[in-house]
Structure formats: C-alpha cells, structure tokens
Amino acid sequence: MTSSSLAHSAARGALFTFVAQAAKILLQLLSVVVLSRMLTPHDYGLLAIVLVVVGIGELFRDFGLTSASIQAPVLTDGQRDNLFWVNTGIGLILAVTMFFLAGPIEILTGEAQIAGVIRALAALFLLNGLATQHRANLSRDLKFRSLAVIDITAAGIALLVAIIAAFLGANYWALVAQQLTSSVIILAGVTIAGHWFPRRYSRQYSIRELLNFGWNIVATNLLVYAGSQIDTILVGLKFGTTSLGLYNRAYQLVMTPLGQVRSPMKGVALPVLSRVQQDRGRFDSYVTSAQLMLGYSLGIPLALVTALAGPIVKIMLGPRWLAAAPILSLFSIAGLLTTIAFVGYWVYLSRGLGRSLFFYTIVTTAIKILCIIIGSFFGVVGVAIGFVIAPALSWPLSLFWLSRVTPMPTAKLYAGAGRILLATACVGLVAWEASQFVISVGPWAMLAVGVAAGLVTAAVALFLPVYRRDSRNLVAFVRLMFKRSPSTA
Structure with missing residues (x-):
C-alpha cells in the first residue's frame, strides 16, 4: 500500500471511529441522564462490583489475540480459524466458571442480589468470545465504517432496552439487560459484516507465536486492570455501595466516554503503525x-x-x-x-x-x-x-x-x-x-x-x-x- 493510500485509510478510519464513538458517548451521556434519575446509586454500585469480576475474566477471554491477529504481518485463514476457536473455548470456560462462582462471591461481598446478576452476565464471556476474531478481522482489513455502524447500533438498542426495563421497575436488572443486549447485537453485526464463517480447528496451522504474543498482552492487561480497579475495590470496601455509586457515576461521565474514543482508535492505529x-x-x-x-x-x-x-x-x-x-x-x-x-x-x-x-x-x-x-x-x-x-x-x-x-x-x-x-x-x-x-x-x-x-x-x-x-x-x-x-x- 502506498504512503498516500495508507495515510488516507488511517484518516478515514479515524473519521469513522470518531463518529461512532461520538455517537456512543452521546448515548452514554443520555444513559447517565435518564437512568440516573430512574435508578439509585446502590443499583450502579452493585453493577460496578460485578463488572470488576467480569472485567478480569474478559482479559483472559481475549487472551491478547485481538492485538496478535491485527499486528501479525501475515495471518493465514487456518490461523484465523484456530484463533476463533481458542477465543470461543476460553469464553465458554469462563462463562461456566463465573456462573458457579456467583454463590461464593455473594458471601464474600455480603450483597444478596449479586449472585443473580453474576450468573446473568456470565453469558457475556461466550458472546464476546464468539465475536472477538470477527471484530479483529474487520479491523485488520481496515473496515472501520462497518465497525462504526455496528457499535452505534448496539449502543442505541441496548440503551432503549435498559430504559424500557427501568421504566417497568426492573431496577438494577435494567443495567444487566443493557450489557447483554449490546453484546448480542455486536456479535450479530460483526458476523454479518465480516462474511466469514470459521472452519474446524486444525493443528496444521500453528498459532504458537500468536499465543506467545497474546500471553504477554494478557499479563500486561491484568496489571493494568488491577491498577484500574483498585480504586473501585477500595471505595466499595471502605465506603460502601452508595459512595461507590457516586464514584462510579463520575467515572462513567468522563473515563468511560474517554475510553470509548481512545481504545477503538487502537483499531485504526495498530494496523497502520504495524505497516x-x-x-x-x-x-x-x-x-x-x-x-x-x-x-x-x-x-x-x-x-x-x-x-x-x-x-x-x-x-x-x-x-x-x-x-x-x-x-x-x-x-x-x-x-x-x-x-x-x-x-x-x-x-x-x-x-x-x-x-x-x-x-x-x-x-x-x-x-x-x-x-x-x-x-x-x-x-x-x-x-x-x-x-x-x-x-x-x-x-x-x-x-x-x-x-x-x-x-x-x-x-x-x-x-x-x-x-x-x-x-x-x-x-x-x-x-x-x-x-x-x-x-x-x-x-x-x-x-x-x-x-x-x-x-x-x-x-x-x-x-x-x-x-x-x-x-x-x-x-x-x-x-x-x-x-x-x-x-x-
């Protein structure tokens, strides 16, 4: 790819990503404005605790293979198929593990409602595992417009579902429904947009080098995640769910929209800088x-x-x-x-x-x-x-x-x-x-x-x-x- 065409791809990718993230930020702010008036700080504090657990599992579920597949100078169809099944298998294992850990986590936190929330959100691991390589393929192929449309659609439908659920008195379950709906829509969208359906796993195509790269990314992300969640854990343990709800709302107003802009930009920057x-x-x-x-x-x-x-x-x-x-x-x-x-x-x-x-x-x-x-x-x-x-x-x-x-x-x-x-x-x-x-x-x-x-x-x-x-x-x-x-x- 020539210098000008690559620069053009980078710029267009940045445009589509910024548009998508701007729309998601507006939807996020709308979610804060509407749902904060329909739900309580306790509801948000409860979900914040569960998402700490989900976030840890998500790091293992991805296993750094999104970055590995995008960064790889050459990625064969067989390697791509194998990466799909690795991500899906890890997602399934984590979903089952989280489901059975719900009881012990409830005892540890002392929150009676938390077990049901954990069991429901365990499905996120499998849904996201199925979507990982589909999304990575779209990024690798610089199909940023498709990713933008998928992200906006998922965020909009998920917010609508959450508002309806909250209006019907679902309380914190409205936030659970929002998370699950978004993952379902994203999985459907990236599967359709990618026009790719994986074949069976084959040892003929080695992914050892990709797994080694991914492991380093997993270890790094675990450290980053530990550092990013220590504040949530300390506030929840020392000051309670109400204080955590206040802290979490402030975080959601700034750091979540910021992450929604910066992190997807990695999908533009990584393939371009790698080339x-x-x-x-x-x-x-x-x-x-x-x-x-x-x-x-x-x-x-x-x-x-x-x-x-x-x-x-x-x-x-x-x-x-x-x-x-x-x-x-x-x-x-x-x-x-x-x-x-x-x-x-x-x-x-x-x-x-x-x-x-x-x-x-x-x-x-x-x-x-x-x-x-x-x-x-x-x-x-x-x-x-x-x-x-x-x-x-x-x-x-x-x-x-x-x-x-x-x-x-x-x-x-x-x-x-x-x-x-x-x-x-x-x-x-x-x-x-x-x-x-x-x-x-x-x-x-x-x-x-x-x-x-x-x-x-x-x-x-x-x-x-x-x-x-x-x-x-x-x-x-x-x-x-x-x-x-x-x-x-």
Whole structure:
C-alpha cells in the first residue's frame, strides 16, 4: 500500500471511529441522564462490583489475540480459524466458571442480589468470545465504517432496552439487560459484516507465536486492570455501595466516554503503525501527529469538564449526586494525562514489544496502586486525587522506557505534550473564572458561559505561531478524513 493510500485509510478510519464513538458517548451521556434519575446509586454500585469480576475474566477471554491477529504481518485463514476457536473455548470456560462462582462471591461481598446478576452476565464471556476474531478481522482489513455502524447500533438498542426495563421497575436488572443486549447485537453485526464463517480447528496451522504474543498482552492487561480497579475495590470496601455509586457515576461521565474514543482508535492505529514500523520517518510522523490529534481533540473538552464539573453534575445527574462533582474534576485531569501518554501503548503493540510492555506496566501499576491506597486514607476524594497523581508520575517514565527499547521521537513528543498541557490549562482556568460570574443565575448559565469562554481562549491560542502550526497539521489530517479516494504515490 502506498504512503498516500495508507495515510488516507488511517484518516478515514479515524473519521469513522470518531463518529461512532461520538455517537456512543452521546448515548452514554443520555444513559447517565435518564437512568440516573430512574435508578439509585446502590443499583450502579452493585453493577460496578460485578463488572470488576467480569472485567478480569474478559482479559483472559481475549487472551491478547485481538492485538496478535491485527499486528501479525501475515495471518493465514487456518490461523484465523484456530484463533476463533481458542477465543470461543476460553469464553465458554469462563462463562461456566463465573456462573458457579456467583454463590461464593455473594458471601464474600455480603450483597444478596449479586449472585443473580453474576450468573446473568456470565453469558457475556461466550458472546464476546464468539465475536472477538470477527471484530479483529474487520479491523485488520481496515473496515472501520462497518465497525462504526455496528457499535452505534448496539449502543442505541441496548440503551432503549435498559430504559424500557427501568421504566417497568426492573431496577438494577435494567443495567444487566443493557450489557447483554449490546453484546448480542455486536456479535450479530460483526458476523454479518465480516462474511466469514470459521472452519474446524486444525493443528496444521500453528498459532504458537500468536499465543506467545497474546500471553504477554494478557499479563500486561491484568496489571493494568488491577491498577484500574483498585480504586473501585477500595471505595466499595471502605465506603460502601452508595459512595461507590457516586464514584462510579463520575467515572462513567468522563473515563468511560474517554475510553470509548481512545481504545477503538487502537483499531485504526495498530494496523497502520504495524505497516510502517520499518520506516522510521513515517512512523515518527504518525506517532507525533496521533499525540497532537488525541491531545487537542480530547484535552480541550476534558479541560472544560474539569472547570465546570459542578454545573455538569447538577444538570446531568441531579441534586442528590452533587458529591460527585470534585471527583468528576479529578477524573478529567487524569484523563488528560493518560491521553497524552496513550500513543506509547500503540508503539509497544505495533512493534511487537509485548515483553517490554509487560515489565514497564509492572512499575506503573505499582505506582498507581500505591497512590490510590495512600489517597484512600483521605476519603473518596482522596482516592480520586491518587488517581490523578499516578499518571502524572508515569507519563515521563513512559517516554523514557520506550526510548530505551525502540527508536522514538522523544523530544517531539515532550514538546507536543507541553503545548497541549499549556493550552488546556488556560482553557480550563478561563472557563472556571467566567462561570463564577453567573453562578447566581444557575447551572445552565454557568455551563454556557464557561464553555464559550474556554473555546474563545482556545481560538486565541491560534495567534501563536506554534499553535497555528499544530492547527494546520490537524486540519490537513481532517481534510484527509473526508477525501473520498487516495491520490496515487
């Protein structure tokens, strides 16, 4: 594939992925606004506990084989068939295991309703196992439009089912129905869109190398997951399901939509970076451009959320959720810091550095767990502060670690991150200050004035040559998104 056609595929893939994730974020926000008024913090806290268990199982169920199959320079039909059956088999085993562990988990947590929820959500493992390689094939073939349509459709139908169930008095079962419906729709969608049906497993086609790569990714993801769930576990155990519900709602408002943008972008970045990994100039250019695109496009909204968390919580969740406002601000700051460092993860995967990623993650996970444990001694807000400090410490370490194991445009990444942080800090400070002038008018006025002031500040930054240069690069990339056919090299 030529340089221009690959760049075009990357840009178009980013466009479809952003559109899909923007729609999913809107649906997620709609879910928060509607369901938070129909359900209680206890309902959300109960589901949050179960999803911690589900999340651990999902790491084993995928076994890193999604990344392995996308990253592989060559993947035969036989290998693809074998990967499908491995993912499906693991999913079935985990579904059965989780079903029978429901009773012991109920005794451990002391929540009488949790066993039924666990048994119902055990089906997620099998559904997702069946869908894994279908979805990976679509990503590998750069069929991002199909993935976008599937994701939006699944999220929309699942939300509708949840709202109807909540309206009928299903309580936390409405959230269970939402999870299951989404997985069913995704499985049907990727199966139909891929036009591929696996044959039987055959030892003739070796997948040992893919499994070895996948194991490193599993080990890494387990560490990441442990670090990402330690806060949920500590809040639930130390402060109860109501506090956990508040904490979880703040998380859902920021980190979940953020993950819905960043994680699927891996499906665009990984196949593209894998194809240019031997071309140092193109690789460095793509990585630095990706950091700027993520940093500005996500950083400015995160800065606005940080500054305007109070009115956002009042408008979206209602008065009984006001204690979530400071937590929301802190999550937004953490989201910005992790976004700037996110391209490093793509570099590890695209260059097959699974083992290096694993050892790096051991260190950063230890940092995160330590920060959150210390923060937990100062209450729920203290936990959120620890959540912010961890990426502030880990981000410089990320670039240093990568520079020791692979060629990296380290200086350009540091400089780009510095510009992003300066711009977003100014946007946030001006937005907060402006919102205070209309605090007596109400939350809607605070939100409108704050957002307007923040966006004006971002526009003013374009008077500086360095930001104009970044802007031109991003505009060029956006134009490439909407270009219908790539030019020839």
